[in-house]
Amino acid sequence: MHFKRRITDRVNNIWMVATLAIVLFLPLIMGIALYAKSIPIFDAQSLPSLLGSSNWSPNDGKFGFWPFIFSSIYVTVLSFIFSAPLCLFAAIYLTQFATRRLVHFMHPVIDILAGIPSVIYGMWGILVIVPFVGDVLAPVFGVKTSGYSILAGGIVLAVMCIPYMLNMLLESFNAVPTGLKEAALSLGATRWETVKHVILRKSFPGIISSFGLGLAKAFGETLAVMMVVGNMVQISGNPFKAGYPLPALIANNYGEMMSIPLYDSALMFAALILLVVILAINLIFRYFIYKTQKA
Amino acid sequence: MNKRKIIEEKIFKLLTGIATYSLIAILGYIIAIIFINGFSSLSFDMITKTPSGGYYYGGEGGVLNAIVGSLYIALGATFIAIIIGVPAALFINVHLIRYKRTQNFIRYLLDALWGIPSIVYGAFGFALMLYLGMNASLLAGIITVALLITPIIIRTFDEVLSTIPKGLHEASLAMGSTKTETAFKVLFRQGFSGFITAVLLGFGRGIGDAASVLFTAGYTDLIPKYLDEPAATLPLAIFFQLTSPIPEVRDRAYAAAAILTIIILIISLSARFLSRNYSKSNIK
Structure with missing residues (x-):
């Protein structure tokens, strides 16, 4: 009996370590696999020209990723401009002003918003945001557009990132010690002054990290953006023009990538860019959070 | 001076309030x-028939292929993710309990x-598939989605396990149980509410993920019978059929979206309810 228990313990320990090791080495394995797949394109073109060139013609073997990187950054920044103030304000309201009932009601609301799949956001974007941009906003600014544009992508992406950013902001605001708030209030500060001078300062690292991780999330989002952004290879500062972010490039072309030489390698390289950029942002900002939590 | 303070307070209270209520409005x-x-496009045929005449052009039939495919993939992936994720989460909280730094480092990576x-x-997943010589199939889809949701399951379960008081853990060891017994008979039960939340969260993520x-997993009009056949999924059913020029096909996309949203709503709300229900009997 005793022997059996010990054997079970041993076997189980090995199994536990193995599963944890698999999961922890997953990013490394993914990076290596994607890198191995993109070696052919490194042989054909140098890294700076891959990233910096805007000549995209796979049939001639020319792969310049700059238009896609540019679109990705543009959509991400646009979505950040829409969502960041909204999240910050909502987080302040929910932690400082709101009644207990509203807070309890908001938890499932945020959960559901976070749980809705990106395709649903994409469909909502096609049904609501695209016509709104094309028929309402465009005439106001005097431009002609189908509505499938960087702007539409930015709006849909902003809505998608809200629950994600809001959750992290709420966490960092709730971590501010109550004593600090009470001290400010007892000195005669109004609630807003407490927020402005105490809470925002105290949770500044948390706010920065939430925004950073929100940006990373927006950068990698695929389907919702791809459905509304228009998918045309071009570089333009005009938000009413169509764009073509990196994730959309991968998702759109997997069907034909085996028929054109180096194309599959190029798409794997695109995935590698996403992995490296997003993993780096995540590691940096999460490190920031852990550091400040300790202090 | 005092008046300005009060006005500023009112303005910002209003602004932040508007931001909060607009979130509720957006969800609604x-x-x-x-x-x-x-x-308006959901009907009995929609959930009991597979599409006929090609998913992009044929107007007849429903989205049964996508419903079944999605359930297969999400269930299979959740099953694999539990097998990998539960021991990993328990390991962090039983074997590594004395090594705070290692624990934090692992959580950081996760x-x-x-x-x-x-x-x-x-x-x-695609690169892996080519390497193993597989085609787009149910199995490849299950493995990829399992990889995607395993970190979610570990981290969600771990979050609840880490709140379990150390005394309970010590009591179990003091009674002479092995670490395995402590992990599965004490911590797993005490953290069962977290397990339920983790599984539901993983399942919801798995069923909704398209990319x-x-x-x-590919896409097909048929219901897969074996693991090496391609399978349709609800998110892809929406994605592929939404841009069709034929209204009946678009209806299928709308119906699939409604079905998927209902599934997500049920999962979200039941996760909340069940986790509260199961944590009632915990040892405090």
Whole structure:
């Protein structure tokens, strides 16, 4: 009996370590696999020209990723401009002003918003945001557009990132010690002054990290953006023009990538860019959070 | 001076309040749009028949292929993710309980892993598939989605396990139980509510994710019978059929969206309810 228990313990320990090791080495394995797949394109073109060139013609073997990187950054920044103030304000309201009932009601609301799949956001974007941009906003600014544009992508992406950013902001605001708030209030500060001078300062690292991780999330989002952004290879500062972010490039072309030489390698390289950029942002900002939590 | 303070307070209270209520409005708006379009095209045929005459051109039939495919993939992936994730989460909280730094480092890596977008998992799954010589199939889809949701399951379960008081853990060891017994008979039960939340969260993420199954599971009008056949999924059914020029085909996309949204709503709300229910009997 005793022997059996010990054997079970041993076997189980090995199994536990193995599963944890698999999961922890997953990013490394993914990076290596994607890198191995993109070696052919490194042989054909140098890294700076891959990233910096805007000549995209796979049939001639020319792969310049700059238009896609540019679109990705543009959509991400646009979505950040829409969502960041909204999240910050909502987080302040929910932690400082709101009644207990509203807070309890908001938890499932945020959960559901976070749980809705990106395709649903994409469909909502096609049904609501695209016509709104094309028929309402465009005439106001005097431009002609189908509505499938960087702007539409930015709006849909902003809505998608809200629950994600809001959750992290709420966490960092709730971590501010109550004593600090009470001290400010007892000195005669109004609630807003407490927020402005105490809470925002105290949770500044948390706010920065939430925004950073929100940006990373927006950068990698695929389907919702791809459905509304228009998918045309071009570089333009005009938000009413169509764009073509990196994730959309991968998702759109997997069907034909085996028929054109180096194309599959190029798409794997695109995935590698996403992995490296997003993993780096995540590691940096999460490190920031852990550091400040300790202090 | 005092008056300015009060006005500023009022303005910002109003602004932040508007921001909060607009979030509720956005959620309501999205769900309303999905349901208004979805319920008008939802019918009995829609959930009991597979599409006929090609998913892009044929107008007849429903989305049964996608419902079944999605359930297969999400259930299979959740099953694999539990097998990998539960021991890993228990290991962090039983064997590593004295090593706070290692624990934190592992949590840090897992959080970062959670942030990797699903399209990257999709591309990796595709590379893996080519390497193993597989075709787009149910099995490839299940493996890719399992990789995607494992960090989620570990981290969610771990979050609850880490709140279990150390005394309970010590009491179990003091009674002479092995670490395995402590892990599965004490901590697993005490953290059962977290397990339920983790599984439901993983399942919800798995059933809704499109980018990871796009390459790996393929798409078909048929219901898969074996693991090496391609499988349709609800998110892809929406994605592929939404841009069709034929209204009946678009109806199928709307119906699929309504079905998927209902599934997600049920999962979200039941996760909340069940986790509260199961944590009632915990040892405090």
